[in-house]
Amino acid sequence: MNMGVTQLEPYILKGSIKVVDRFFSVPVDYAKPDGSHIRIFVRNLIPLNEANGSGTDTAESDLPYLLHLQGGPGFGVDLSLSVDLGNALHKKKYQTLWLDPRGTGLSTPITADIFQTKQMDDEAIAKYLKHFRADNIVRDCETIRHFLLDGKKDPEARKWTIFGQSFGGFCAATYLSFHSDGLKEVFITGGIPPMVDSPDAVYEALVLKVEERNMVYYEKYPQDVRNVRRILGFLEDNDVVIPNGGNLTVSRWLQLGVQFGSHGGIDRVHQLVFRAITDLDTFGRLSYGLIDSVQSAQSFDANPIYAVLHEPIYCQGRMSSWSAHRVIQKNDRFIWGKVRHMSDDMPIYFTGEMIFPDMFEDYHHLRPLRGAAELLAHDEDWPMLYDKEALKKNKVKVNAAVYYDDMYVDFGLVQETASVIGNVEQFITNQSFHDGIRKHTENILTTLFDLSKRERD
DSSP: OOOOEEEOOOEEETTTEEEEEEEEEEESSTTOTTSOEEEEEEEEEEEGGGTTTTOOHHHHHHSOEEEEEOSTTTOOOOHHHHHHHHHHHHTTTOEEEEEEOTBSTTSSBOOHHHHHHTTOOHHHHHHHHTTOSHHHHHHHHHHHHHHHHTTOSSGGGGOEEEEEETHHHHHHHHHHHHOGGGEEEEEEESOOOOOOSSSHHHHHHHHHHHHHHHHHHHHHOTTHHHHHHHHHHHHHHSOOBOTTSOBOOHHHHHGGGGGGGSTTHHHHHHHHHHHHHHHHHHTSSOOHHHHHHHHHHOOTTTOHHHHHTTTGGGOSSSOOSSHHHHHHTTOGGGOHHHHTTSOTTSOOOOOOSOOOTTHHHHSGGGGGGHHHHHHHHTOOOOOOOOOHHHHHTOOSEEEEEEETTOSSSOHHHHHHHHTTSTTEEEEEESSOOTTHHHHSHHHHHHHHHHHHTTOOO
């Protein structure tokens, strides 16, 4: 495979953090190494104060690598996140790597306008997108690892440690399944994946947690029972256009509930409801500022992989067939068409981290992907992402933070998977939500690195 690497001029951030930015050229399809290539971006942060205090190239290269695998799917890593979490990880004597997974961030992006420029039809787009799941993300990681570490004399020095948050933990399990020989140790936060072959079991479990969070929301803000109903009534009767050309519909408003699973999310949604009600009282319509705030709170336009591949990340030989949409239809409390005919004190439930067919009409930059999304939803030709036998035999240390009240990764399904993977230690807590690593960074990292010692009481 002909791999090109471009390394940009390094620079220094405050705190003596050296930054080395690199682009790697990798195949879209690893089965066709001479076919089309894309670029993968990875940022290397080197804590010069930890490099034996000398800052020499030799000392820098002696620091072991820790690769961060981002949540999503479909999100790159911004510099502020890498620096904030990186500073805590650097204290553990690592240099860190921050990957923009294929299709995201500074890596060759997935956007509807690029497909239009290339004049790709729905079938071609769907075929292309199938190469952007965890299996190929891991292959990209291995390409980078070989470039950085194959020159080491000690075989153990050719391995690295990985840190997976959320979907990054799913990728870590794929890594353990097929390329564990490249791993020294694994850390996972909120991301031990369900061992399923389609998303149905995932959403059947998660919808119960979404219900719980809705009950917390309405118990905290009981006035919002009627407020939300009033907003939905307005949206049903009026065509409201988002600044970028999308539609603010009943369904899209209820999708704000995805925030219920993160620290402060319930309060953020209430503030949007409060502002919307204030607009209706003052103007009889929703203000530009409110509508723009809703657009900013929803990331699908800028991160289309998050929508198009969200259900296929669970598929192994089976189709997803709009799983969340089918599951949610079983509970009337999520269906505005039914709740609106109930008494005014009956709350309508917000939805969670779920993808629905109408999103490919309501979100402006998802519209060109509607046909491809439909094809992917009914595609059952998905390769395996996990090897249970390999995971049972795993010897690589896996240290995982697991959140009992996680609204995105069901605790029960996590425990089923944890019982399969060898050499796993868990820190289980009900004091953090899915984004706990951002909210309680020091506490979670300290506990995970204590688990890594494998010291028994």
